[in-house]
Amino acid sequence: MQHSVKILVVGAFGVGKTTLINSVSEITPLRTEETMTTASIGVDSLDGREEKSTTTVAMDFGRITVNPEVALYLFGTPGQRRFWDLWEGLAEGALGALVMIDTRRLEDSFEVFDQLELRTSMPFVVAVNNFDGAPRYETEQLRQALDLLPEVPIVNFDARDKDDSAQALISLVEHALQFSSDEALA
Template identity: 55%
Template sequence: MGSVPASEPAAAGVHLPPGVHTAVKLLVVGHFAVGKTTFVGALSEIRPLRTEEVMTQAGALVDDLAGLTDKTTTTVALDFGRLTLNDRLVLYLFGTPGQQRFAPLWHDMTRGALGALVLADIRRLGLSFEVMGVLEELGLPYAVALNQFDDAPAHGLDEVREALDLLPETPLVRCDARDRVSSTRALIRLVEYLLTLPRPGSRPDGDVPTGHLEHL
């Protein structure tokens, strides 16, 4: 999957509407070449920040390119984008590099994050275990979105949930990282799930303190 450039209206939408008062930091994570850069690029209303580098022969020795004939670049730091969900809530999206050698960067990027969306590839489902393991170790709640690659085999969500050994409450959805509507729905499902979870310092009514959300 190639990166999707920001549309002209999105690129022009630099300023936030005056009514927005809640900002949420979310991570978009997943293994190498699962579509994180494409996902952030398809959603961002501003020109996304990308730190992609051309892959070299040396990188091929450590990055598994089996079945990835179109993969020529890789994220080496982060992808960053912004999505205003409504007139009060804006999401800041941080896409992480997928290779294990960048794991220390993950730990820094989780600071201030409310949760993560794990992108998964049904063709390489086993690679998602390490990603989910890191999030669980860090105590960061997550949802899983199956990125629909054109040549991916068809499996029901119940089968995938069992294969990934997900908890019943962990959201599992399908999405196409190239499609803005599909990707937005996946993020909304994550946010809905996060709002059901108690947070440290939350008020008795269950709301997350605004200060926690805004200190990104």
């Protein structure tokens, strides 16, 4: 019997959530991408991602079979604050969250962590999407900069790479299962 596991993929605007789901999904992903319009000027900063012309307005959805017993159902959230009300419904029943960050814009991640903590109590893994030319930091530097607890895993990956993306998701599942086990023992 195959178990279905719901995973939330979160992060600030433009960190690569849609790219991750596209790269790893074994089904054609459901995407709610819309063309960015002049209404987003001054609202959605394109600094460092000037080529971006679309944005997720509801969610992305994909599926990956990890092994014969486990299939992950991926729910990617929109990155902009104005869409964050969608998080509650998307987070319901999720095992955990993959929190994607971009080291070129670490400050954009703070609101995401606040949102995650306000709306959920689920375990999460921080996934550093290694954009070309982005600064690289040691794990402990990132932990300190993001004010993360020692038990929060940090992984580096390239969201465009299927194997990298799958490994980041597996790291989340392993952490969430350990978190659940620790909670049961407490």
